[in-house]
Amino acid sequence: MKMYSGILKGKKVTLLKGGPGKERDVSLRSATAVAKALHICGAEVHEIDVTGPEFHLPEGTELAFNIIHGTFGEDGQIQEILSHRGIAYTGEGINGSRTAFDKIRTKECFDRAGVPTSTWHSIRAGESPRMELPYVVKAPQQGSSVGVHIVRNPESLASALEDCFKYGDEILVEAFFPGRELTVGILGKVALPVVEIVPKDGFYDYDNKYTSGASEYFVPAPLSPELALRVQQTALAAHHALDLEVYSRVDILLAPDGSMSVLEINTIPGMTELSLLPKAAAVAGLDYSSLCEEIAGLSLAKKHR
Numbered sequence: 135m136k137m138y139s140g141i142l143k144g145k146k147v148t149l150l151k152g153g154p155g156k157e158r159d160v161s162l163r164s165a166t167a168v169a170k171a172l173h174i175c176g177a178e179v180h181e182i183d184v185t186g187p188e189f190h191l192p193e194g195t196e197l198a199f200n201i202i203h204g205t206f207g208e209d210g211q212i213q214e215i216l217s218h219r220g221i222a223y224t225g226e227g228i229n230g231s232r233t234a235f236d237k238i239r240t241k242e243c244f245d246r247a248g249v250p251t252s253t254w255h256s257i258r259a260g261e262s263p264r265m266e267l268p269y270v271v272k273a274p275q276q277g278s279s280v281g282v283h284i285v286r287n288p289e290s291l292a293s294a295l296e297d298c299f300k301y302g303d304e305i306l307v308e309a310f311f312p313g314r315e316l317t318v319g320i321l322g323k324v325a326l327p328v329v330e331i332v333p334k335d336g337f338y339d340y341d342n343k344y345t346s347g348a349s350e351y352f353v354p355a356p357l358s359p360e361l362a363l364r365v366q367q368t369a370l371a372a373h374h375a376l377d378l379e380v381y382s383r384v385d386i387l388l389a390p391d392g393s394m395s396v397l398e399i400n401t402i403p404g405m406t407e408l409s410l411l412p413k414a415a416a417v418a419g420l421d422y423s424s425l426c427e428e429i430a431g432l433s434l435a436k437k438h439r
Contacts, residue, residue, distance in 0.1 A: 141431050143176030148195045150212065150223075152183040155205030156280045164201045164405035171423040172199065175430075187215055197430060198223040201405060208402045209235040209275065224433040226401045230378050234401045237274040237306050240376065244396060247375035250368065252387075252395045253309040259299055263291070268310040273301035284310060311395040313387035316355055318369035319403070319411040320382045322432050325366035326414035330355035353413045361392065372396045380432045383411050 149172065151165035152158050165181065172179045180192045184202060191198065198221050206212055210232035216223045226234065233239045244251040255264060256274070263269055263285075271294050273281025281301050283294035298305040315333075319326035330352040354362065369384035376399060383403035387395045403411045405426075415425040 139427060139431065140176065141434070142172065142197075142427055145177050146192070146194050146196045147172055147177040147179055147430070148191050148198050149179060149181045150184050150189075150198055150200045150202055150207070151181060152185060153202035153205065153207045154185055155203070155207070156276060157204035160404060160406065161201055161203045161207065163407075164203070164409070167407060167422065168199065168201050168405055168426055171426040174423040175427050184212070187211070191219075191221065195221060197221075197434065199426075199430065200224050200402060203402050203404065204276065204280075208400075222434055222437040224429050225380055226378055226382075227436075230376060231401055233376050234378065234382070234399045235275055237272055237398055238304065240398060241306070243375045244372065247371065249372045249375050249396050250394045251397075252311045255307055256304050257307055258304050263307040265307065265309055270308045270310055271295060271298050272306040272308065273298045274304065274306045276301050281305075286310075311387045311389065313389040313395065314355075316365060316386045316388055317410050317414075318366055318384045318386065319414045320369060320373045320378070320384060321415075321428055322380070323370070325370050326411075327354035327417045328357060328362050328365050329353045329410050329414050330357075331410070351410065351413060353417050361388075364392075365394065368394055368396065372399060379436055381411075381429055 149165055149169055151161050153161055169179055169181055182189055182191065198216055200207055200212060200223050202208065202212060208231060210228045213223065213228045213231050217228060233243060238256050241251060241254050253265065257263060263271070268284060268286040271283050271285055281298050283297065285291050285294050315331040317329045317331065332350040334348055357365065365386060365388065368386060372384050373382050378401065383400045385397040387397060403409065405412060412422050412425055420428060
């Protein structure tokens with residue numbers, strides 16, 4: 135395992151957790167583990183439960199470690215606030231966060247860069263999907279599979295659309311792509327080992343992500359070295375298509391014929407005890423605390439540029 139570099143020793147780090155969005159509980163669970171890791175790295179840690187834009191940082195904060203998943207924490211809002219305050223923070227900047235959080239804008243970037251992804255279009259209230267069943271409808275600015283429905287028959291469409299439109303006035307319609315569920319963590323310019331996710335029931339939705347024992351994880355994924363490398367290269371291409379620089383987790387479907395569809399990119403992936411980025415980092419030789427230190431180091435280097 136990698137030894138700590140000491141970049142956080144004595145540094146005043148404020149851990150931003152919670153948030154006002156649907157993923158608040160997941161963020162609080164992630165924060166428990168991150169706080170422990172930051173203490174191990176020697177940081178002076180202060181935790182702030184953020185519920186909206188009017189949050190206050192302790193005086194002398196040298197780094198805001200953002201672990202707020204989803205709305206407000208991952209969509210560019212808190213990044214803009216911290217940038218205006220002149221506070222260094224972990225993760226991507228304003229534009230990268232906004233783009234990655236919006237699944238429609240992400241799809242547009244993938245198409246321009248030639249990143250493989252399923253056929254898609256967007257619809258607004260009153261419109262119907264314009265592709266053959268089965269397809270997937272998604273609320274484009276939610277995380278943790280909130281507002282995601284696989285529509286296999288006409289009877290299930292109305293309830294799926296009703297749920298998706300709770301979260302906004304435009305939704306993503308994506309051709310269903312059957313395949314193995316893979317994810318690849320990216321640290322800077324390095325792709326971590328591929329993880330395969332095998333839910334015991336259904337697809338990798340919110341419950342299967344955060345319920346212990348609901349899914350199996352294989353790290354590294356049982357792929358040939360050549361195929362694993364191709365998956366990692368595809369993940370890096372997706373990361374770069376959005377001009378991301380710090381870290382992310384790229385979700386990919388792999389078909390039996392070797393074709394791929396990149397689903398989305400998470401710029402503040404989960405850091406709970408069940409989360410996938412720490413699992414992949416451990417296989418690559420980074421224990422949990424070293425992973426947090428690496429995220430901090432990459433983020434500070436970006437700030438200094």
